Structures are given as C-alpha cells and as structure tokens.
Amino acid sequence: MAKTISKAAKELGINIETIRFYERQKLIQQPPKPIQGYRQYPEKTIERIRFIKNAQELGFTLNEVANLIQLNDKPCAQVQILAEQKLATVKEKIAGLQRLESALNTLVSQCHHNLDDNHCPIIDSLQKNL
Amino acid sequence: MAKTISKAAKELGINIETIRFYERQKLIQQPPKPIQGYRQYPEKTIERIRFIKNAQELGFTLNEVANLIQLNDKPCAQVQILAEQKLATVKEKIAGLQRLESALNTLVSQCHHNLDDNHCPIIDSLQKNL
DNA sequence: GTAAGCTCCGTACCACTGTACGGTGTCAAA
DNA sequence: TTTGACACCGTACAGTGGTACGGAGCTTAC
Numbered sequence: 001m002a003k004t005i006s007k008a009a010k011e012l013g014i015n016i017e018t019i020r021f022y023e024r025q026k027l028i029q030q031p032p033k034p035i036q037g038y039r040q041y042p043e044k045t046i047e048r049i050r051f052i053k054n055a056q057e058l059g060f061t062l063n064e065v066a067n068l069i070q071l072n073d074k075p076c077a078q079v080q081i082l083a084e085q086k087l088a089t090v091k092e093k094i095a096g097l098q099r100l101e102s103a104l105n106t107l108v109s110q111c112h113h114n115l116d117d118n119h120c121p122i123i124d125s126l127q128k129n130l
Numbered sequence: 131m132a133k134t135i136s137k138a139a140k141e142l143g144i145n146i147e148t149i150r151f152y153e154r155q156k157l158i159q160q161p162p163k164p165i166q167g168y169r170q171y172p173e174k175t176i177e178r179i180r181f182i183k184n185a186q187e188l189g190f191t192l193n194e195v196a197n198l199i200q201l202n203d204k205p206c207a208q209v210q211i212l213a214e215q216k217l218a219t220v221k222e223k224i225a226g227l228q229r230l231e232s233a234l235n236t237l238v239s240q241c242h243h244n245l246d247d248n249h250c251p252i253i254d255s256l257q258k259n260l
Numbered sequence: 261g262t263a264a265g266c267t268c269c270g271t272a273c274c275a276c277t278g279t280a281c282g283g284t285g286t287c288a289a290a
Numbered sequence: 291t292t293t294g295a296c297a298c299c300g301t302a303c304a305g306t307g308g309t310a311c312g313g314a315g316c317t318t319a320c
Binding site: 169 | 267268
C-alpha cells in the first residue's frame, strides 16, 4: 500500500520537493526511516497531501490548511468551533468571489454590446475610482 | 494637476514604496526628474495605478495586469477574452467553495448530534479523500 | 538661514510557496 | 559486483508583491 516518495509524488502529480517542503512545514508527518530501505509514504499521508492541494485550490493558504489539520487533536466541541469559523470564512470568500463574478460579468457584457473595437469598456472601467 | 509621490500615494491610499515598486516593475512610467524639485506624478499615472489596484481587486496578478496594459492599444475583443478566462476561473472557485461549504455544514451538524466528545466526525472525515 | 519634513535611490529584507543542487547512501538488476 | 536509478538531507535560490532603511539632496516655513 505504502509508496516511496517519488511514487507518491507521481500519483499526486506534484514535485518530490513539494512533499519534502510540506514535511518541513509540518503539514504532513515524515514517515520514519526504516533501518533498511527508504521511507514509505502510507495512503493516509497521500490523502492528506491531496487534502492540502484541494484546500489550496479553493484559496486556502498553507497556514489555513495547517489550522484545518490541527483540528485533529482537539475534542469534538473545539473542532466544531473551528469548523464553524472556517465555514464563516468560506462564506465570506464565496461572497467576495461572487461580487467579483458579477463585476466581471458586467464588464464582459458591456464588451459584447460595444461596437467600437478600438475602445474597450473594461479598460475604461478599470481606470475609474471605485 | 500633477502631484508629488506622497500626495499621489495618499490619494490612492497606498504606500509610497508601492509606487516605486510598480516603477521598477515597469507597470508605470517614472516621471522625469526635473532639474529643480521633485518628480511630478501626472493624473494619467495615478489613473494607471488605480487601474492596477482595481484589476488586482478583481483577482488579476501584476503579470496579468501588465498584459491588460499592453492590450490598451489592442482591440476590445482581446481584452474581453482575458476577462472571460478570469471569469471562468472565478466560477470554478466559487463552485469548489460551495462544495466545501456544504461539506462543512454536514460535518458541523453531525457534530451537533454527536454525544461522544472524544470522537469527532470531522476528524474522521479529514482522514478521508475529499 | 536653519530646521523640519519631504524626496530620491539603492539596497536589504519580509512572507509565501515552492524548486534546484550537490554530495552521499541505498537498492535492484545484469 | 558493478552500474544506474532512486532516496536522503541540508542548503541555496526563485518568483510574487511588496515594505523598510539609511544617507544623501531639496523645499518650505519660520
């Protein structure tokens, strides 16, 4: 089940060095070095890296991911509080992105209605004081 | 009309050093140094900085802003394509965050129904593949 | 005309998120 | 048993987006 670092990296589609970096950042645990042979990365660790990558995709920094991961040692009640806080920031992020979405939508549709190809409403609007 | 760097920075609500940084990055042109006195930042330059800041708010990197600036002379259609690409990634991010939101919601409500404080459904789920 | 307060400029530094390098150890196959 | 590939480890460097500092020079107000 467990894999060497390069197999793990390949499966995850990331660089070996990234895995080592996450180890240094304490985002994942470095598997113990066996007396003989290379470190073996268990499926659990690989899943955690996938979790990190997923969270990053969603706009979480590694620091935020670390917080999420630290939920591990705490009693359920505390985990819940942290999860609720996270939920609130997720909601804020969604709201922010939705504002962005509608701003971009407006701009793009202005472009659609624009007949003068040499004059762009997006460029205009970015020059204004919002 | 033109302003010294600190007046410009103040008007824009940014740090003086940020203006200098943009000059070094060639995002704005440094006004010529007069024989006597300090550099004068014309309204056009201030507008461009506003442009940069607005574009950043919309999630464009400085590199993308540089592209946008180069598009200034180009047809609207090309600007539109860039904006649409950005729009697509924003939509993806929103969808991802909404999935996360509902996952967190589920977990939190599971916590609510959980009686054993030493065993947390959220922790269980973090071990899993998202 | 002098002090306070700007500007100028180069350089250094910051956090973040990796990536690369070089020397050495280990493994597996021919 | 030798060879080539991979692992290990520490350290250095990279790109992004700034921020800080220090020693000049210049301006403005008193």
